Amino acid sequence: MAITDTPALRSFIACAHNGWLQGWHERNGGNLSYRMAAGEAAACRPWFDETGPWLPLGVAAPGLAGEYFAVTGTNRYFQNIKEKPEENIGVAQLNGAGDAYRVVWGLTVGHMPTSEFPTHILNHSVRAAATQGKSRVIYHAHPADVVALTFVLPVTAKAFSRALWQSMTECVVIFPEGVGAVPWMVCGGADIARATAREMERFAAVIWGQHGIFCAGEDFDSTFGLLHAIDKAAGILLKVMATGLPVQQTITDDNLRAIGGAFGLRINEEFLDGSAVFH
Secondary structure, three states, X not given: OOHHHOHHHHHHHHHHHHHHHOOOOOOOOOEEEEEOOHHHHHHXXXXXXXXXXXXXXXXXXXXXXXXXXXXXXXXXXXXXXXXXXXXXXXXXXXXOOOXXXXXXXXXXXXXXXXXXXXXXXXXXXXXXXXXXXXOOEEEEEOOHHHHHHOOOOOOOHHHHHHHHHOXXXXXXXXXXXXXXXXXXXXXXXXXXXXXXXXXXXXXXXXXXXXXXXXXXXXXXXXXXXXXXHHXXXXXXXXXXXXXXXXXXXXXXXXXXXXXXXXXXXXXXXXXXXXXXXXX
């Protein structure tokens, strides 16, 4: 048995490969991380080398001190993860203060986690607190339709939440709280990490202007499904806009409230004001 045969890493690799098949990961674009449960880390420990140096993270997440994270590597390609996982993904552990990490397995090429690792760690910390520890996955991808919408919609939580809700009925069921948004910022640093984390205090998905999306979830299926639904709704909206035809009907605020009542959901009333996304 190899470490990549353990359920946690097997699911990690499958999720990454499915994202590649969706076309979300050009070149070395996107990244994925998973906060391992104690039992999962213990099952992987025979393959760990815990003698490496601690490297500064650039942010601090003391609530995650000592935890282990499966993570994609810097400048690595999602298309290669399935065939050569040890080169392209790894496991990193946080130190006792949650402000430094060391690689304990994998990343044999590049030797470092994704440059967005600080963003992942801050968002793991925020989502773990918001979900009583249930959230474990952070997934960043570059779906083209989502990125395209950031050129024609205001990059705000309200604008994107309403647009997506009104594009496909299932969206308000999948993310009744809405989605967050961060206007364009330089990627890979502490500033965008903190801006994203502020949005993730309320939302499991955050749009990045002219860049992509961050999604969080309890497991790989729910996180991938959230991202997939947002991408599909964005594509529907762009197709409608591209026709240039007047819209005859859409999903109204009262329709959205009716869905909430039918499914027992608390829809974010902050975003229900009767304004039209489609013109």
